[in-house]
Amino acid sequence: MSSSALTRLVADLGDIPVVTDAKIVRRRSRDFFWYSPVLNEALEGKSADLIAAPRDEADVVRIAAACARHRVPLTVRAGGTGNYGQAVPLQGGVLLDITALQTIEWAKPGLLRVGAGAKMSSIDGELQPSGWELRMHPSTKRTATIGGFVAGGSGGIGSVNFGGLREPGNILAARIVTVEEAPRLIELRGDAAQKINRAYGTTGIITALEMPLAPVWNWIDVVVVFDEFIDAVAFGYEAALADGIIKKLLSPITWPLPSYFGALKPFCPEGKSILIAMIAEPSLESFKSLLGGRGTITMEMPTDDGPGKVPLYEYTWNHTTLQVLKSDRSVTYLQCLYPHDRLMQKVAEMREMFAGEVLQHLEFIRFNGRVTCSGLPVVRYTGADRLNEIMRLHEEHEVYIANPHVFTVEDGSRYKRVDADQLGFKHEVDPYGLLNPGKMRSFASTRP
Numbered sequence: 001m002s003s004s005a006l007t008r009l010v011a012d013l014g015d016i017p018v019v020t021d022a023k024i025v026r027r028r029s030r031d032f033f034w035y036s037p038v039l040n041e042a043l044e045g046k047s048a049d050l051i052a053a054p055r056d057e058a059d060v061v062r063i064a065a066a067c068a069r070h071r072v073p074l075t076v077r078a079g080g081t082g083n084y085g086q087a088v089p090l091q092g093g094v095l096l097d098i099t100a101l102q103t104i105e106w107a108k109p110g111l112l113r114v115g116a117g118a119k120m121s122s123i124d125g126e127l128q129p130s131g132w133e134l135r136m137h138p139s140t141k142r143t144a145t146i147g148g149f150v151a152g153g154s155g156g157i158g159s160v161n162f163g164g165l166r167e168p169g170n171i172l173a174a175r176i177v178t179v180e181e182a183p184r185l186i187e188l189r190g191d192a193a194q195k196i197n198r199a200y201g202t203t204g205i206i207t208a209l210e211m212p213l214a215p216v217w218n219w220i221d222v223v224v225v226f227d228e229f230i231d232a233v234a235f236g237y238e239a240a241l242a243d244g245i246i247k248k249l250l251s252p253i254t255w256p257l258p259s260y261f262g263a264l265k266p267f268c269p270e271g272k273s274i275l276i277a278m279i280a281e282p283s284l285e286s287f288k289s290l291l292g293g294r295g296t297i298t299m300e301m302p303t304d305d306g307p308g309k310v311p312l313y314e315y316t317w318n319h320t321t322l323q324v325l326k327s328d329r330s331v332t333y334l335q336c337l338y339p340h341d342r343l344m345q346k347v348a349e350m351r352e353m354f355a356g357e358v359l360q361h362l363e364f365i366r367f368n369g370r371v372t373c374s375g376l377p378v379v380r381y382t383g384a385d386r387l388n389e390i391m392r393l394h395e396e397h398e399v400y401i402a403n404p405h406v407f408t409v410e411d412g413s414r415y416k417r418v419d420a421d422q423l424g425f426k427h428e429v430d431p432y433g434l435l436n437p438g439k440m441r442s443f444a445s446t447r448p
Contacts, residue, residue, distance in 0.1 A: 019051040048095035076201040078145035085407040090438035116147025139319035176204030217280035221312035223299035229273035246280035336375030
């Protein structure tokens, strides 16, 4: 934006808090895209021109209207914990910081309505005394917001029970603001709420969400050590299929990845692969009985994600890669989905095909009602061409890739396209193409 255009926009926003300090705006325009050396090159230097910080939904409407009038790009930002540039503005404009929209409007047994800017850790902190918690959360739970998770995520801790956010019933409703000269408030309920799931904020500004809840258990963090990685996977698979054992997390991780695990290293013997688990305390005896003598439990303690603590889930999902990147910036990662009917076979195939180059890390999940694994392996990066070849070979062997080295909705999908409902809905709610432009490649505005 030119300085004169910026001045006009700020004047139009009135008393809404804004930040124009270039250094602060540049810093807040980043997320964790640097996990990918490809994205690090593509997105380095991309930044908004100013930050607008709405105090409530009425402010969001005013900002949306001003951006539509001035034809200024608008990118929604919350905790900034994404990994592939979902909230990095490609064309400047306004970065909309929604973190003040954090009020729990109501909570009842099994249900919650909350502002999109609420931190997921704060939500659970308020709900747990009443016996409820969110069904699932990312490994960045302590900094991620519920709106950011729905707009940019797919699943996480808890997905071994409930699947991903796209499974029916995992998002109940969403309230959004359109980006038009006279913005509308739209309530999306049931299946319609999927129009804003993992669309990177391109299909409306989410201001509130209704989410289902799960009963609270006293979760126990467990580390199980195995001589062979495939044995960790086999036991994890049995535990995932054991419906009578209440669990929240089952994560097989191959050596040498545990050697990067900081405070967890004393529980990870040299050369051993591990399974990280969160088990409900009443199911712990059954979990141990299922394990038998196949592995050794080296850690067993109640989950504690309070201040100054490092919960076990922060060594799983995308935090596994982060733990390695803290001391070795030469690696990157992939996101894979294994076929449920040939899971063990395909894990063994990939292990043999990429021995020493692709270091396996799996997360047991439910997908379309079937138990399988999402893979988030750590890759020894030697160049973009080889990375693309590794992804191609995975696909050829029916291990499907959601590419984390691209920044568009389509290219990051394992289907390599945007959902038709999302594309059509974007035309309805963002006719000028101002919401996070460049992130939905299939969209072309028909309005001047």
